């Protein structure tokens with residue numbers, strides 16, 4: 457029997473005419489994209505551009521209009537447990553106010569893989585331990601999350617997503633509370649996960665890091681996808697002026713850009 461041709465494999469994600477309204481106001485309009493397995497996409501845009509909203513729509517947390525397909529099937533048609541085996545979302549984190557230890561919270565990431573009332577098996581516990589180690593939290597695993605710093609809590613949230621072991625990983629500003637070592641470590645780890653076949657979509661504010669990390673940059677501006685392409689094509693002075701209202705120069709050293717900000721754009 458012939459192996460299926462790559463063309464018959466649906467995109468991990470595909471959107472067309474995607475729109476989201478919140479509180480009666482359009483937040484995303486007419487967004488279209490396709491994402492293949494193993495891609496790393498950095499989602500950038502000004503505050504309020506719609507990055508979190510887009511990630512939440514993909515994760516099935518909010519209603520949307522238009523087409524938004526996860527592996528060829530509308531996001532809204534997946535049941536929550538099956539969807540959670542496909543997509544893990546690391547939300548913006550700063551203040552986890554739940555009465556759990558780090559390990560207990562990370563262990564919740566295994567829930568989509570367990571039957572009703574089923575306890576963690578040895579293999580699940582191993583995954584939880586590995587996820588905690590991966591984010592350098594092994595020593596803090598038994599501590600209540602309310603006693604962790606913002607950056608440690610951020611790493612707990614990431615470990616929970618790693619334990620969930622979904623092929624599509626969505627991250628909402630995952631480096632926001634991290635010190636520089638853990639930022640670099642996280643982006644390296646996400647790169648390694650993508651090389652191992654996971655698909656990663658991360659909203660990032662640091663444009664240098666976003667461009668160095670990603671195969672593709674998505675620029676959201678006022679709820680529309682203003683640019684979608686290779687970082688070297690997308691990260692330009694014109695994009696920065698249009699999407700962020702800043703004057704800037706972009707220098708490239710190989711695939712690593714350096715953005716030099718000159719000031720707020722006139723009229724922005």
Ligand SMILES: Nc1ncnc2c1ncn2[C@@H]1O[C@H](COP(=O)(O)OP(=O)(O)OP(=O)(O)O)[C@@H](O)[C@H]1O
Nearest residue numbers: 478479481483501502503504505506507508509510
């Ligand atoms: N529940 C809500 N009801 C009404 N409007 C909302 C709601 N949540 C978000 N919005 C609005 O939707 C727009 C997009 O918000 P979103 O959080 O997606 O932006 P973002 O690009 O992630 O911003 P940031 O960089 O500040 O995190 C904003 O104007 C925000 O005020």
